[in-house]
Amino acid sequence: MNFTKMNGLGNDFIIVAHFETLPENASDMARVMCDRHFGIGADGLVFVLPSDKADVCMRIINADGSEAEQCGNAVRCVAKYAYDHGIARKEALTVETLAGIQRVWLTVENEKVSLVKVDMGAPILYGPSIPVAIDREQVIDHPIEAEGKTFSFTGVSMGNPHAVIFVDNALDFDVEKWGSLLEKHSLFPNKANIEFVSVTSPQEVEMRVWERGCGQTFACGTGACATVVAGALTGRTNRRALVHLKGGDLEIEWAETDDHVYMIGPAEEVFTGTWCKR
Numbered sequence: 001m002n003f004t005k006m007n008g009l010g011n012d013f014i015i016v017a018h019f020e021t022l023p024e025n026a027s028d029m030a031r032v033m034c035d036r037h038f039g040i041g042a043d044g045l046v047f048v049l050p051s052d053k054a055d056v057c058m059r060i061i062n063a064d065g066s067e068a069e070q071c072g073n074a075v076r077c078v079a080k081y082a083y084d085h086g087i088a089r090k091e092a093l094t095v096e097t098l099a100g101i102q103r104v105w106l107t108v109e110n111e112k113v114s115l116v117k118v119d120m121g122a123p124i125l126y127g128p129s130i131p132v133a134i135d136r137e138q139v140i141d142h143p144i145e146a147e148g149k150t151f152s153f154t155g156v157s158m159g160n161p162h163a164v165i166f167v168d169n170a171l172d173f174d175v176e177k178w179g180s181l182l183e184k185h186s187l188f189p190n191k192a193n194i195e196f197v198s199v200t201s202p203q204e205v206e207m208r209v210w211e212r213g214c215g216q217t218f219a220c221g222t223g224a225c226a227t228v229v230a231g232a233l234t235g236r237t238n239r240r241a242l243v244h245l246k247g248g249d250l251e252i253e254w255a256e257t258d259d260h261v262y263m264i265g266p267a268e269e270v271f272t273g274t275w276c277k278r
């Protein structure tokens with residue numbers, strides 16, 4: 001089985017594009033292929049499938065075998081893959097996901113996609129647990145406790161659940177310890193992606209992330225979107241901000257015109273290969 005290895009700011013994926021529908025053993029495939037010692041190694045396994053509603057369909061399986069509703073970095077990779085490999089040779093296309101149809105705009109240089117803009121749709125605000133939707137004028141920061149330490153989070157869904165926690169300095173925060181504890185907290189019956197964010201200015205933040213189903217990653221597109229929504233709602237940031245991640249930067253805007261969140265960032269194809277293991 002042929003595959004293509006891609007990433008969005010170091011959030012890396014195995015792209016498989018020759019199934020008509022999601023294989024029944026997709027979760028097992030993800031666990032084996034994403035293993036960084038006995039497999040190819042990746043944060044997720046991404047299936048590029050035909051769609052009757054969009055130019056292409058994306059299904060994303062985390063490294064632990066759980067399926068996610070949405071994945072911002074993977075949507076950029078899938079859009080690039082579709083253009084570069086001739087599935088949808090156009091600079092504005094649509095990607096069907098479990099979170100809905102995503103509009104995508106491509107920047108092409110030397111016949112290859114270098115930058116991708118995605119309409120990630122409108123956010124849903126959660127709290128005091130996820131997924132308990134609340135109105136926007138309700139309390140935004142919700143308390144959450146782990147091992148005797150209390151944090152406050154803003155719950156935001158971009159189709160997948162995020163708990164955004166503002167801290168003094170995200171760069172030296174113990175993401176492994178607290179992210180792994182909070183991902184599976186009882187307030188998050190479907191688990192959650194945990195973002196730790198420090199605000200540099202109203203238009204610039206540092207974000208580190210512990211992702212549901214794969215641990216700490218170099219970048220999280222939906223997490224960056226959730227971060228700017230949480231920052232704007234709590235008065236910490238503007239609705240447009242540059243999110244600095246371990247693997248690079250994402251430009252995020254939560255537009256007032258349509259309440260949608262727009263994300264601009266790169267996508268990279270690294271290598272192709274053939275999977276030989278049973």
Ligand SMILES: N[C@H](CCC[C@H](N)C(=O)O)C(=O)O
Pocket residue numbers: 011060062067068069070071072073074160161193211212213214219220221222223
């Ligand atoms: N682990 C996430 C899916 C991947 C999201 C992230 N890689 C992104 O770029 O949005 C979840 O289970 O919701």
